[in-house]
Amino acid sequence: MFNDFKLIDGRPVYIQLKEYLKRMITNGHLLENQKLPSTRELSTYLSVSRNTVLTAYADLEQEGLIYAVKGKGNFVSQVETFNAPSIQLNWKDKINGQTHLADELDLMKHGVRWNHDMISFNSIAPDEKLFDVENFKRAFLNRMAIEGNIVLNYGYARGYKPLIEYLLHYMEVKGVDIRNKDILITNGFTEGLDLLLSSIHKKNGRILCENPTHHTALKLFRLHGFEIEGIDMEDDGIDVSKLESSLSKKEYDFAYLIPSYHNPTGIVTSSEKRKEIMNLFSAYQLPIVEDGFNEELRYSGSHLAPLAAFAGAGNNVIYLSSFSKILFPGLRVGWILADKDLIYYLESMKRARTIHTSTLDQAVLFQYLNDGCFEKYLKKAKSVYKKKYELAVHSCLQAIPYKRITGDGGLHLFLQLENNIDSRSLLEKCSQKGVVFLPGDVFYTDDSGKDTLRLGFSRLKEREITQGIKIIGDTLRNDFGG
């Protein structure tokens, strides 16, 4: 007895001993009224200080797990370890259709397996080596010094007020008319979109989006039971004449658009197209859900305002974004900027579902932004990513026989292969050679895109980018006659 007690580092020993004994009692290995070793005996036997045993025993007594008899020692209390007749439910049968669909569409579960020795073009998450950890720590300590107690207690469903004020100003600077608009802070972009889809009345149950489009959004549209009409992408954004034709034929609830560094194609919608789109949706009196994804990552070129700015005093654009894609994805902070009335209702759904977004995350992010650290970080990140981008483009043009390649910057490129080569077959071959990427079909609203793939380069070293792309190109030539 007690010979399986093993200490781990970095945790107080008395707590480990207490938990060890508590577990022995609750699982019935120490029996009711059984005498425990004296503190002296146990401390010698386990090679821990006598004080450690004393503290552990005192805590166990306080919790009602043992009792002391004066002059006799410590004994195990009566602890109910009654087990009801053990029943086994079949949980798989108790799961609803929506959840089975979420499982089916879960790329993390069902994607191609890869390990860290491979060159993975899967991710478009920021490169963690770029993270500005020192300024982040400083922001944390500064904020804690200002209002540590408040940061750690309940906040408001709407969000942390200084962050909301900051973001309203941030959007105003982008040219957005913020009168009669408001902001709701969310657990990243994804919760924002899910809340919105959960809250709006499905009048037609039909939506428009670019084809291909962001996989997570597509998954949520499907989980919410929407019929999805995808519109082809031209090199300067969505095909507006096809968009117009769709709008004239059927009724839609809204459109979901990613005007900048569109995921997965990397296309930036031109200023002219932004105007045409806004005119069209004004004419049809339809809302647009604008995904502000990576808008900040413009490496060069002229300023481009979000659709929310083009809408002027109008209230039909719902702008969703987050800093996570560039800054710190581990902090789940996003926001919805929309008409005040809409935010009023979304706030109640947010409260019902998650009470509010982590005050800690919001407060530290606010401090970091307000201190001007984001501006500085962005300059550094842009120069690093720009180099990787140019290298990736150059390597693709050299090594890969393609039908179409798009990506105006950002953290990824999108390729359409020649001769209808199936990108999943290509992936199978490439993964044997240590290279993986995301097959493009997962981004399509229909069954197309089988000859496409997305290459995310943000987290790769320059050497890996050239090498990985070369392997893809060689595989195409050798195994597919590309």
Add this chain to the structure above:
Amino acid sequence: MFNDFKLIDGRPVYIQLKEYLKRMITNGHLLENQKLPSTRELSTYLSVSRNTVLTAYADLEQEGLIYAVKGKGNFVSQVETFNAPSIQLNWKDKINGQTHLADELDLMKHGVRWNHDMISFNSIAPDEKLFDVENFKRAFLNRMAIEGNIVLNYGYARGYKPLIEYLLHYMEVKGVDIRNKDILITNGFTEGLDLLLSSIHKKNGRILCENPTHHTALKLFRLHGFEIEGIDMEDDGIDVSKLESSLSKKEYDFAYLIPSYHNPTGIVTSSEKRKEIMNLFSAYQLPIVEDGFNEELRYSGSHLAPLAAFAGAGNNVIYLSSFSKILFPGLRVGWILADKDLIYYLESMKRARTIHTSTLDQAVLFQYLNDGCFEKYLKKAKSVYKKKYELAVHSCLQAIPYKRITGDGGLHLFLQLENNIDSRSLLEKCSQKGVVFLPGDVFYTDDSGKDTLRLGFSRLKEREITQGIKIIGDTLRNDFGG
């Protein structure tokens, strides 16, 4: 021009100037090709350093908002400020019934208004003055030193692995058989319950719970369209014979139970009742959703295992909890412990809806727990809350004419008034005298409970507890003949 430029403290001046100019450009106050003042002129006019203006201009040029002409100065670029015909949608009409219900049931929006000069018994949040901010900071810095880059990047939908391991062990120590069980980390208890309700197949669309019960849970059951059968509470837990009678009459999908410091009654279900409940649900092969709410806050008395422990190797208990209620509510971290198969599916819903819970929150919480700080904090918190609890009980017994008073510890008491006095009328009178509390009806599954109220005392000073309760008692006697 430029005379409305005002500096705020703590933000780099060049960023403020840049944003100010950007806003003037995007909103059309500075026109295309308009010449900007020279850096020397502007720095003199605004009383900022010339370097500040130089940096701001350089950034604006980089963003494509201004352009420089050698020897001539800086000019405003062409910036699209086109506004589409402004359209005004009526968002209220575009909101679905579920969201209107969420708004209706939103206590924060529609509760009695109060201000910080009043004595508020509304809250059962922890007292932020107790927060162990120093150790929390230390935990943050320690974790950041160990893996700052990882903490700030994307994590797993399932949760932060060290925290999951910690919690599995934590539950095992409570006597739970963790074989074939798993854990999903959630944004607090609330997201856990919402995920579960979103994922399970509504076979009968009917559930059982204690009456009264946790308002947030009740709200979620209603939002998910469940028919709710509330079972009366006896002083040692749910009325088991009524529970049995309900089970024998209709089919249910599951029961939701709060065995410890039940919200709102504060009752701790006895060990005997826990056994009876488990036997009953084994016989009916029904799942129990156990709310581990404030289980840690036991001030004295014998050890009580959660229902999840009583279930033994059975898999019909889904245990939901969070440390937020005692520790740091501003961190939104909760967990679901349940059968592996169930967690497998819930993971995909979690990923679809919020990707994952803040890695920062999880990692710092893990470090704080693992360092043994929670144990120490709990001892301090228990002794403070116990004093407040005893004072609140004593004051109620002295000052308030009641029909029933419950609360075995925890952070609140629940009162039923004599003579069917309506607690909302009482609240109206009391709030005029500077005291507010939560009318109990919001916790009831049916239209009952109009003569009940919940008194949360955790955040009040001792003086406020006695004084506030005295005012409620006096009001009852003077205005209601109580």
